[in-house]
Amino acid sequence: MNASIGVFDSGVGGLTVVRELMRQLPSENVIYFGDTARVPYGSKSKNTILKFSRQIVRFLRTKNVKAIVVACNTASALALEDMRDEIDIPVIGVVRPGAKMAVEKTKTKHVGVIGTEATIKSGIYTDYIRQLDEEVTVIGKACPLFCPLVEEGLLEDRITDDMIDRYLSEIKPYNVDSLVLGCTHYPLLFNPIKRYMGNGVTLINPAYETAKELKQILDEKGLLNSRSNIPSYDFYVSDGMDKFKAFADRVLPINVNTVNVIDIESY
Amino acid sequence: MNASIGVFDSGVGGLTVVRELMRQLPSENVIYFGDTARVPYGSKSKNTILKFSRQIVRFLRTKNVKAIVVACNTASALALEDMRDEIDIPVIGVVRPGAKMAVEKTKTKHVGVIGTEATIKSGIYTDYIRQLDEEVTVIGKACPLFCPLVEEGLLEDRITDDMIDRYLSEIKPYNVDSLVLGCTHYPLLFNPIKRYMGNGVTLINPAYETAKELKQILDEKGLLNSRSNIPSYDFYVSDGMDKFKAFADRVLPINVNTVNVIDIESY
Numbered sequence: 001m002n003a004s005i006g007v008f009d010s011g012v013g014g015l016t017v018v019r020e021l022m023r024q025l026p027s028e029n030v031i032y033f034g035d036t037a038r039v040p041y042g043s044k045s046k047n048t049i050l051k052f053s054r055q056i057v058r059f060l061r062t063k064n065v066k067a068i069v070v071a072c073n074t075a076s077a078l079a080l081e082d083m084r085d086e087i088d089i090p091v092i093g094v095v096r097p098g099a100k101m102a103v104e105k106t107k108t109k110h111v112g113v114i115g116t117e118a119t120i121k122s123g124i125y126t127d128y129i130r131q132l133d134e135e136v137t138v139i140g141k142a143c144p145l146f147c148p149l150v151e152e153g154l155l156e157d158r159i160t161d162d163m164i165d166r167y168l169s170e171i172k173p174y175n176v177d178s179l180v181l182g183c184t185h186y187p188l189l190f191n192p193i194k195r196y197m198g199n200g201v202t203l204i205n206p207a208y209e210t211a212k213e214l215k216q217i218l219d220e221k222g223l224l225n226s227r228s229n230i231p232s233y234d235f236y237v238s239d240g241m242d243k244f245k246a247f248a249d250r251v252l253p254i255n256v257n258t259v260n261v262i263d264i265e266s267y
Numbered sequence: 268m269n270a271s272i273g274v275f276d277s278g279v280g281g282l283t284v285v286r287e288l289m290r291q292l293p294s295e296n297v298i299y300f301g302d303t304a305r306v307p308y309g310s311k312s313k314n315t316i317l318k319f320s321r322q323i324v325r326f327l328r329t330k331n332v333k334a335i336v337v338a339c340n341t342a343s344a345l346a347l348e349d350m351r352d353e354i355d356i357p358v359i360g361v362v363r364p365g366a367k368m369a370v371e372k373t374k375t376k377h378v379g380v381i382g383t384e385a386t387i388k389s390g391i392y393t394d395y396i397r398q399l400d401e402e403v404t405v406i407g408k409a410c411p412l413f414c415p416l417v418e419e420g421l422l423e424d425r426i427t428d429d430m431i432d433r434y435l436s437e438i439k440p441y442n443v444d445s446l447v448l449g450c451t452h453y454p455l456l457f458n459p460i461k462r463y464m465g466n467g468v469t470l471i472n473p474a475y476e477t478a479k480e481l482k483q484i485l486d487e488k489g490l491l492n493s494r495s496n497i498p499s500y501d502f503y504v505s506d507g508m509d510k511f512k513a514f515a516d517r518v519l520p521i522n523v524n525t526v527n528v529i530d531i532e533s534y
Contacts, residue, residue, distance in 0.1 A: 037315045038305045043418070047528075048304045048506045148415040151310070159433070162426050239315040265532045 002225050004029040004234070005214070006065030008056045011039035012247040013147070013184030014071030017094065018233070019252055020207040021069070025215055027225045029232045031063050035264060037238035040147055041074040042116020042183065049118065053079035057087060058267040059236070066223050069214060070094065073182050073206070074116050077124040090217050095119075097213050098180050098206025099128035102136075105178040105202045109136045112171040112201075115182030117142040125182060139174045143167045143183075150185040151243075156192065164189070164196050172197065180204045188251075238264040269492050271296040271501070272481070273332030275323045278306035279514040280414070280451030281338030284361065285500070286519055287474040288336070292482055294492045296499045298330050302531060304505035307414055308341040309383020309450065316385065320346035324354060325534040326503070333490050336481060337361065340382050340449045340473070344389040357484050362386075364480050365447050365473025366395035369403075372445040372469045376403045379438040379468075382449030384409040392449060406441045410434045410450075417452040418510075423459065431456070431463050439464065447471045455518075505531040 005025070007018055011034050018032055033056055035041075041049050053075045060068055067090040070076045076093030084091055102111045102125075113125040120142040129138050145163050154160045171179070179201050181187050187205045194203055218224045225231075233254065237244050240261040248256040272292070274285055278301050285299055300323055302308075308316050320342045327335055334357040337343045343360030351358055369378045369392075380392040387409040396405050412430050421427045438446070446468050448454050454472045461470055485491045492498075500521065504511050507528040515523040 037311060043508065043510070044304060044506050045508050144419055145412075145415055148412055152411055159426060159429050162429065166426070239311050241310065241312050243310070 001066055001223050002029060002227050002229070003064055003066035004031045004232070005067050005069060006031050006033070006060035006063065007069045007071050008033040008060065008075070009035070009071040009184060010041035010074065011036050012244055015248055015251045016184050016187050016205070017069060017071035017207040017210060020211040021214070022253065024211040027228065027231055029225065031060065031065060031234045031236070033059060033236045033264075034244060035238050036241060036244060037264065040116070041072060042118050042147065043144065044118060046078045046118075049075055049078040050082055053083060055264050055267045057083060059262065059264060065089070067092070067214065067218060069210065071184055071207075073184065074118045077119045077122040090221065090223075092210060092214050092217065094184075094206040094210045095124055095182070096128050097209035098182060098204060099125055100132060101204050101206065101209040102178045102180050103129055103132040105204065106136060108175050108177045109133070110174050110176045111136055111138050112174070112176040112179040113138060113140045113182050114143050114146075114167070114171070114179065114186065115140070116147070117144050119182055125180060137174070139171050139176060141167055141170050146189060147183065147185045150188050155188055160189065161192055161196070164192055168193070168196055176201060178202045178204055180206065182206070235259045236262050238262060268333055268490050269296060269494050269496070270331055270333035271298045271499070272334050272336060273298050273300070273327035273330065274336045274338050275300040275327065275342070276302070276338040276451060277308035277341065278303050279511055282515055282518045283451050283454050283472070284336060284338035284474040284477060287478040288481070289520065291478040294495060294498055296492065298327065298332060298501045298503070300326060300503045300531075301511060302505050303508060303511060304531065307383070308339060309385050309414065310411065311385060313345045316342055316345040317349055320350060321353075322531050322534045324350060326529065326531060332356070334359070334481065334485060336477065338451055338474075340451065341385045344386045344391040357488065357490075359477060359481050359484065361451075361473040361477045362391055362449070363395050364476035365449060365471060366392055367399060368471050368473065368476040369445045369447050370396055370399040372471065373403060375442050375444045376400070377441050377443040378403055378405050379441070379443040379446040380405060380407045380449050381410050381434070381438070381446065381453065382407070383414070384411050386449055392447060404441070406438050406443060408434055408437050413456060414450065414452045417455050422455055427456065428459055428463070431459055435460070435463055443468060445469045445471055447473065449473070502526045503529050505529060
């Protein structure tokens with residue numbers, strides 16, 4: 001079935017999930033929406049995230065997508081469960097796959113989770129992880145400055161290292177051996193976080209497991225694209241800053257030529 | 268005339284302008300709107316800022332305000348001129364008053380301006396300053412990390428000092444003697460910025476001059492509140508995070524008991 005997979009995020013970060021879909025599902029067409037007019041979500045309330053997410057799902061449905069990936073951790077954490085019953089196509093978030101991977105990887109049974117304020121406050125990673133293995137201790141820490149630092153391009157920078165030290169020093173003493181990068185921006189800080197946490201700690205990017213689970217679901221439901229065309233990737237945003245293309249060019253293995261600006265509030 | 272003054276901002280920062288109105292116009296009623304669901308504005312495009320600002324003006328008009336203060340530098344820079352003809356009550360932004368004050372203060376004729384990416388990119392401070400005195404050289408610098416640092420509460424912090432050094436080292440060599448704090452969050456960094464720039468540099472908070480100009484305009488138009496009641500202050504936001512009240516309690520000399528959440532997209 002050659003209908004597209006819809007992917008959405010609060011902004012540009014979800015492109016790290018698209019990158020993973022391109023790798024694991026190279027025949028699938030993708031429609032991406034980034035809510036660049038209302039980004040970020042991570043400091044906002046559940047009501048607002050839910051309202052925004054519903055608008056975006058309505059928009060993606062107009063494109064007849066066959067499945068939806070909530071690439072944004074905050075929207076996955078705060079809106080996904082409430083929306084699931086409203087949607088009759090497969091919807092997958094990044095939190096549950098991320099939690100699953102953390103449980104598979106940990107041997108010390110101590111898992112760290114970093115994310116936005118809203119994601120960490122929701123406690124959802126802890127809930128999912130402990131549903132899978134109630135012996136696991138989860139140490140969560142909100143890192144609100146990581147997104148602005150990534151968006152400023154300070155990926156290898158003393159100030160970023162300083163901030164990593166500040167936030168992660170609260171996790172390090174707990175003997176964690178898996179750390180979930182619970183925000184789509186954080187994989188871009190993989191190297192400095194790895195340096196700080198050391199080789200004994202596995203950094204978990206939920207995007208990998210999300211793409212894997214999606215592939216399995218599409219396969220089970222007979223929804224995989226059987227045509228062997230070159231896939232299409234369409235990008236939509238709510239605010240047309242040049243930044244999106246710059247970020248896309250950094251993250252994706254393709255050139256993004258066209259980015260369509262839509263009025264998401266009208267959906 | 269006891270109708271309220273409407274004040275709006277992208278979020279909480281505009282409360283530093285409300286604080287100044289309370290000082291200089293202590294008899295006036297104020298209705299404040301903070302667009303906390305869509306904050307920040309400083310990294311977004313003119314079209315989006317203009318659309319958001321128009322919605323907010325429509326909301327404030329339903330409250331029968333007698334004048335509107337655009338407390339947000341980014342909205343003042345990108346939306347005010349386009350909206351002015353659409354509104355038949357006095358509308359005042361913070362950019363022109365800030366520019367005026369900078370020109371009055373400078374002796375070296377070298378003025379620095381710091382603000383969001385959108386404000387600096389618009390070049391509007393430079394335009395206004397040079398309209399007033401074309402001999403003045405303006406050095407602008409966007410400081411996108413200052414807002415997240417302030418919202419994280421890192422007002423006196425090594426990382427903030429580091430970031431100030433990083434951004435302002437590009438302004439310091441230019442012999443500026445006035446520096447416009449062109450974003451409502453920046454007055455909260457007054458002390459560390461002052462330390463870095465030194466006593467020879469006057470830091471300009473446009474809020475002061477804005478309140479002064481507003482007072483003059485209301486007086487000229489016979490719109491000052493002649494009643495001597497205790498003034499009322501009403502606060503509206505588009506997202507009901509607890510942060511707003513916390514920030515308000517830090518900035519304002521009154522206790523904010525009620526914050527009303529409205530659906531700004533419906534205006």
